Amino acid sequence: MPTVPPTTHPTAQQAAPQQATAQRATLRDTASQDPAPQEAAVQDTPAAQAAAPVIRVKDLSFRYPGTDRDTLRNVDLTIERGDFVAVVGGNGSAKTTLCKTFNGLVPHYWSGDFAGSVHVGGIDTWESSVAELSARVGYVYQDFQNQLVRPTVRDEVAFGPLNFGHADYRERTDEALAQLGIEHLRDQFVWQLSGGQAHLVALAAVLALRPEVIVVDEPVAELDPARAGEIYRRLRDLNEREGLTVITIEHHADFIAQFAKSVVLMADGAPVWHLPIQEAMDRHADLSSHGVPAPDAVALTAAVGAPHVALDVDSAVRILRPALREQQVPGSEPVPAAAGAGNDGQVPGPDPATPASGMVDTGPEAGETVADTAPPAVVASLRGVHHGYRTVAGGLSTVLDGLDLDLHAGEKVALVGTNGAGKTTLMKLLTGLIVPRAGTVTVDGIDTRSRSAARLADHVSYIYQHPQQMFLKDSVREDIALFPRGRRVEDAEAIVDRVVAEAGLSALAERDGRSLSGGQQRRATLGIGLAMRPRLLLLDEPTSSLDIRSRDDVTTMLESLSGTVQCAVVATHDMELVATWATRVLVLDRGRVLADVTPQELFSRPELTTQTRLVPPQAARIGLELGLDPLPLTAEDLRARLRTIDGTVESARADHLSRTDGLGATGFDTTGTGER
Amino acid sequence: MARKTHDVLSVDWVRLELLRTAYSTRGGLFSRMDPRMVLAWYLVMAIAPWFTHSTGVLLVLFVLGAASVVLARVGPLVLGLFLIGLLGNVVGLFAASFLFGGDLGTLVALGELNLKLGAVSMASMAAFVSLDPEKLSDALLWFRAPELLAFGVSYGYRMLPILVDEYVTVFEGQRLRHAPVEKPGFLGLRVVWQWCVLAVTAFYPIMLNTAKNVRTTVEALETRGFTYGAKNEAGRTLRLAYLRVSALDVTVVVVTVLLVAAAFLVGPGVPVIG
Amino acid sequence: MSTQTPAPADERRGTLRGAVDGIRSVELTTSQKLMVFVLSMSLFGLSNIILEIIPDPSIGPVDISVSYMVFVPLTIAALFSPFWAALGAPLGEIVFTDLLMGDFSGLAEIEGYLQMFLAVFIAGSLIRNPRSKGQIAVGSIVLVLVDKILSAIVDLSKVWIGVEDAEFVEGLPQSMLALETLGLGVDVVMSGVLLGAIPAVWLIPALHGKIEPLMGMRPRVAGEPIPGQAQASGVFVGFAVLLSIVSFGFAFLEAFDISAGAFEPDFLDMFGDWFILVSIVAIVVVLGLAILLFRLSRTSKSTADRS
Known part of the structure; x- marks a missing residue:
């Protein structure tokens, strides 16, 4: 393993622990063909030479009462003391159930058929109790x-x-x-x-x-990436300083690559393999086929044929630099198909005269610089808007401070900024749920002060962050139909049918929204918003707490909005979404617009992203380190600049396509949440 | 009809008031006291009025109650609801007995009952508004209340802001997605009716969402030894070890007892009608 | 570290431990009881807060406001367990509104708790099939009737004893009685029907089968024994009667407090202070009996399960 040079990138994370040593050349091709035992891997981790394993699972099967198949099936797993394990796998692969066997919740709290054994620190969990085991194994829930x-x-x-x-x-x-x-x-x-x-x-x-072991269930689900990174750094400290064994359930491979020492891949209620991190990432095709797409650093370094894939941005930069093609004439660059929709008609060819400089605080005019035709119609505007809330102590905390803003037809606006920057307040002002303390908010030509929020709902709709708050009726179809039927819209039923189909929920339309998987829930709420046929659509964190695959479904659905909605505003921490979807980014900071830019400009300015605690997509960070201009925003963009081993845009691209195409096709998880 | 942001008498204000009340953020005399002594103080103040029929004594006790409400810094929402309730009661009952042939004497008799109820209510307001949930739950535990009750108190207060927020969000959604009433009808009754329907139907999602949350909560309680602790004395002893009766506590309770005694002595001499 | 070999055929390798699924107990597990209790407490508390901050309209002397949202505890009682729902609901009311809003009325809270507990417990046990609209409607009205009749009796007695020379105040007793009767009628219509039967008839079937899996429980099937259900046995009837007496006991204790200062000296001579003492002792004895009976009924039930 080559050592990692000192980092220079402002947002770069600490180097990942170099856990796996003496890796034999495991080409990912052979790995993906053959998941047979790799005994070599067993001996050469330092952890294996330490004390007795802290958790030993032997022939474990578990079945919840009233179900007809085992949720866990013949699980054999050993977790060494001091390890940092990431448990990965698609929805319904029983990751959570497995982790609940460690602290005795299964079988003492959730009873059912329990076969085989789990030993924690030498204690048979079957003989023990939740109370006793909880002192050894701590559990932090997803919610x-x-x-x-x-x-x-x-x-x-x-x-x-x-x-x-x-x-x-x-x-x-x-x-x-x-x-x-x-x-x-x-x-x-x-x-x-x-x-x-x-x-x-x-x-x-x-x-x-x-405790000796701590289990953390999907920290990224409810937190923004910067904060999740913070949690992971604390966990790594605990792991390294205190020798605590850490087990995380995780969908996001970039966190796994950065922090974990070993990876357990679960599928259908049993581990497929348990390997040291480097080896696990080298087998990224396995991960990808089980719903955990490789992080950009891994995918790209694999594409250039690196013997061992890079786990983080810095090592990826080192590996990729020699593989860089000559800087091309920018205009002739092929536009990758998958990212095309997101880049349509904006980001004009990178003109050296207008690089990522200026545009801070340029206010309402900024949007027009990216549109090359006559200024499009204004859908919503804010003039001199001040707003604040009373605090418990009685004071007034200012959230928005003198905001001037125009939102135009055809724009896809991403609203980014730290928590408390005023994103949600801005959205609520636009819906008319609240009115500003000073200044005016005009939506579709209507001053929000002059109309009740319920009447404004004909013009603007707002999609909450938590889907369950939008499921008011007992089936998805009823929820989608609520608005058009209530307002006696003509051909309401036709609209509902069309929206249900667009959201890819035809087969699930009669079910309660809460029984759907995370991605389906988001698509259902998008459907609810679309059936309101608004001019302006507002979405609060539409991709948070989704696994990568569901997130791509939602992104794809967002792409297709342009047909129905004039202008969409998304408040988000998800920079991948910003990179692939947005045409305009508003960076809010302490109640003001700090910058009004294109995604490309945003990610080219590390000082801006650092100040607002944004973590650009890995591909963009790698591109920035490599000094690429124009900055690639997605792995596909970047790959086009590289000499890949087969010279074509192959597997990663194909992966991406298979993930994003065909909404509503059979590829979706139609089995429900599968969380147990 | 232009809408504007209201700082009082809005949903947000009610929410904040609830929080301020629940967590006694306003401070005040009793919030600095030992919770057990606050409960003892409450007992004195709450029981005393029942032992007299003298309007004079009751009047003095009522004034004492009012003073303690001021000392406890009770918020406007709670106070307002209390006053509306008290006045409504008097007016209602008076009107009723007038209907059945009562006269001013009835009013006096009712005044007495309401003075009594008012004094007791104000004492309970002052006491319970000043106790934050932790202290109250510990005091209850000290008095050997069932573990489930002590837990219920502390958990209830913890969940309150979350539940109220969740309800407000769902209700907002209801309002936005249901068509507004076209004609308000007589006295806006149709609007009121629609709001009532929405408020009730909002319970469908709320119940489902809460059920989901409760599951995690109870599981987490289990892993953190709640049922184990309920069976073992050690935890209770440890938890309550911090309770100390200070000079302030003793002073407040003694002064109160003296004042109440004084009220019984002086009270009959207070000139009141009847 | 290991790489798992795929299981040969579809066979469990480990040995099954403990009981095989299929022996299902009617009794809920401790955690399930706790969940029902917490759910009932939170939701009923929330509904009370909402009602508390809505201004109460009153037409003349008659308060036409809604005292509580009956459908909330009834739903939980009908879908999960009447007993644990009944334990949680009145506590929610006390914690969320009475304690929080400083509206705590001392002993009367215990009286209110017992009344509400009995009401929810009995009404919830009446609903044997969560999909039967008739049973649900009857359940909601019974809930209000049980609670309100008990408290009306208490209220009447309080004023009767509490106000000095109540019988000499012209028109007061009659008006109180009339008001209570009218109030009961209004309560049955407002709380029992408008915010009881009507929402419950819609809500309970709508939630049935949806809410249970969210809490990791199996939906109730009509005809199955109901966990924590009131048994129409002698034990339960005795238990209920005892609880009502206790609730009266608390109320009367208060009533005696009220009137303690009003007793004429000769009256005190006749009965002495022991009158109050007696009522306290009575409460303690009756409460003790009730707990004993209750324990007895539960052990007999669980032994019946085991046999």
């Missing part, structure tokens, strides 16, 4: 907000130690808070915490029991 049961942070963290009667509960509380660096939150009320803080508190509460 961690519901895990917090006490009103204040201090009490929340002390809750476990107190219940178990540990006299040193104060020390444990302080220690756990200190380990995560959140002592300052001690006296806060739980409902005052931001998402990232709440997750850390849930983690601290678990750490206060001083």
